[in-house]
Amino acid sequence: MAWNEPGGNNQDPWGGNNRGNDGPPDLDEALKKFQDKLSGILGSGSGGGGTGGGMSGASMGLLFVIVAILYGLFGFYQVNEQERAVVLRFGVYLETKDAGLRWNAPLVDDVTRLNVTKVRTHSSRGEMLTQDLNIVEVNLSIQYRVDDAQSFVLNVRDPERSLAQATDSALRHVVGSTEMHEVLTEGREKIAIDVETRLQQYLDSYETGIRVDKVNVQETNPPREVQAAFDDVNKAREDEERLKNEAEAYANGIIPEARGKAQRMIEEATAYREQVVAKAEGEAKRFEQLLAEYQKAPKVTRERLYLDAVQEVMANSSKVMIDVEGGNNMLYLPLDKIVNSSASGTIRNMEISPQVVREITDRVTDQLRREAITNTRRREVR
Template identity: 65%
Template sequence: MAWNEPGGGDNRGPRDPWGGGDQGPPDLDEALKKLQEKLGGIFGGGPGKGGSSSGGGFSGRLLGLVGVVVIGVWLFMGLYQLDEQERAVVLRFGKYIDTVGPGLHWNPPVIDQVIKLNTTKVRAATLEEIMLTQDENIVEVNMSLQYVINDPTKFVLKVRDPEISLQHAAQSALRHVVGDNRMDLVLTEGRAQIAADVRSRLQEYLDMYETGILVSKINIDESKPPRQVQAAFDDVIKAREDEERVKNEAQAYANAVIPEARGAAQREIEEASAYKERVIANAEGEADRFSKLLAEYNKAPKVTRERLYLDAVELVYSRSSKVMVDVEGGNNMMYLPLDKLGQPDAVGSSPRRLTLDSSSLRQITDAVTDQLRRDAAVSSSTSRGGR
C-alpha cells in the first residue's frame, strides 16, 4: 500500500514524507536516554531492570574520572625546571609577576606565561656600514659585537624587539665615533681605540633604552675605502710609506752623524784644553827654571855662563847632522862627519844623541889641530922635494 493511501502507516492517518502532519518537537528526555544507552553499550553496560538509574551513575563516575585526568594533566603542564644559566619571566594574563632563577617551579598553565631566557649565552651580531670620516672621506667598516642578557625583565618587557634595537644603536654609535676620527686612524692604528669608544657609547644607548643587554666585546674586523677608489687609496698609502721610509733613513743618518760630530768637537775641545794646560805648565816651568838659574848665576857667574854655553852647543849639535869646526890660528875649515853619529843604529830606532862637555870638546879640537899641522908639514915637504 502506498504511503499516501488511506489505511497506510499507523492509525494516526496518512504520513507525510517531508515531515508534515502533526509531528511535534523532539523529546529531550528520550534523546538523553538514547545517549546513555549508547554510552552504556560502548563501555559494557546495557539496558535492563533499573537501567535508567545505573546508566546515570556510570556517566557521573566517568565524567569525574575525566575531570581528574584533565586537572592532573593541567597541573603537570605547569611544572618546569630552569638550569643554572637560565632565568624565567612570569606573566599572568600579560602582567609581570616575577623573575625566577634556577630550580623546579610551577605556574598555572594558560593563566601564566613563562618566558625562559639564557642569561650566560654569548650572542653575536655583525654590522657593515659605509660612512664619512671627520676629514670627509668615505670608509667601509665591518664590525662584530658580542653581548649577553644581563636583565631578563627589561629584555622581555621594556623593548618590543631588543635585538633590532641593538642593531640600530650599534649603527648610531659606530657612525658617531667614525665621524669624529680621521680616515688614516680609522684604517690603520686607530681601530682598537675606535672599538673601545663604540662599545662605551653603545652601552650608554642600551642602558638608556633599558634593553637589558650587556655588550661584552666589539671588534673592528675590517676598515677599508670603497672599492671604487681602492686603487687611488693604495697609491696614497704607498706614498705615505715611502715618506715614512725616507724620514726613517734621514733620522738614522742624523743619529749616526750628529754623535760623531759631537765627539769630534769634544775631542777638539779636550785637545785645546790639554794644549792650553801644557803651554801654561811649560811657561811656568821655564819661569821657575829661569828663577832658579838666576840664583845660581848670581852665585857663580863664570861657571854658569860656561854651562849655558855648553848646553846651547849641545842643543844645536843635537838638531844638526853636520858640524863645521873653526881651527884656531888660521882660516882653514874642517868638515867633521858627525852626521854619522846622529844616524839611528837600526831601522826604526831613534838616532844617537851627541853629548859633549868642555873637556871632550877641547880634546877633539886639539886632535884636529894636530892632524892639520901634520898634514900641512907633509904637504910642504912634498912640494920642496918636487922642486
C-alpha cells in the same frame, strides 16, 4: 589453546557470544566491556548488570591527587649556572631567579630562561658620509652580552633589532664627524672606541639590558669607483712613511757619531791645553830655579848653559865645522866617525851623552890652544 582450534567451543576473543559465522568482532561491545572494567577499578558500584554509574568521592579524590602530582611535577625546572630565569605571573614581572633547581606554578607563571654569560656577536655594514662629504663603506662587528635579564625580556620588544638600529645610528654619527683620511687609515681604532661609547649610551637610555664588550672596525673602504685612486694615495703615504723612517734611522746613526767626534776633539783640545799650560808652568819654574842658581854662581851657570846648548845642538848633528879665531883654518869634526870609533860603546843610534859632549869639548879646546900657541910662536920668530 587458540580460540579457533578444534574443541575450543568457538569462543570469541572479545567475550562475545558465538555468532555462528567468521565475521569481525563487535567493536562497540568490546569498548563497552572496557569501560565497565575501568569503572570497576575506580570503584563504581554497578550491580553486575554491566551499566556504569557515577564516580564516588574516593575516586574523585584519587583523581585529584594524581592530577595535582602531575601539575606539581611539571612546575620543576633547572636554571644553569650561566642562566637567569625571569618569572612572570599572569603577565606581570614577579622575580628573577639564579642558578639551581626551581619551581613555578605551570599555566600561572611564565618562565623565560636567558643566558647572561654568552658573548653574542652582531655585524653591521653600510655606506655613509664623512665630515668632508666623502662616501666610505664601513664594516664592523659588536660583541655584547645580556647584563640585565629583566630589562632584556620586558623593556624592549626586540632587543637585538634595537641593538642593530642603535649601532647604525652611533656608527653614522661618529663617521659623519670624522674625515675620510682618518676613517680609512689610522683613525679606525678611535672610531671603534667612540662608537662603543655612544652605542652603550643609546642602549642604556632604551633600558635594553645589553652590555657592549667590544666594537671592532673590521674594514673601511672607499667606493669601488675610486678604489684605484685611493690605492695610489695609500701607496704614496706608505712611501712617505718609509722615507721618514729611513731618514730617522740615518739621523739616529750619524748624529751620535758626530757627537762622538766632537766630544773626542774637545777632549783632545782640553788635553793639549793642559799639556801646554803644564809645560809652560814647568819652564817658568825651571827658569826661576835657574835664575836663583845663576845669581849664586854666574860663571858656573853660564858654562852649564853653554854645555847644555852644545849638547842639544850636537845631539842632532853628525858633523861640526869650527872657525878658529885668529887663524885661517877651518876645523872639521866628524862626529859620526868619532861616535862609531868610540870604545866605550855608550853612544848608539846617533844619541850623544853628556860625557861624550864634554870629552869632545875638551879635545876641541886643547886643539884650539895648541894651534893658538903655534901661531904665536910663528909670529915671534918672524
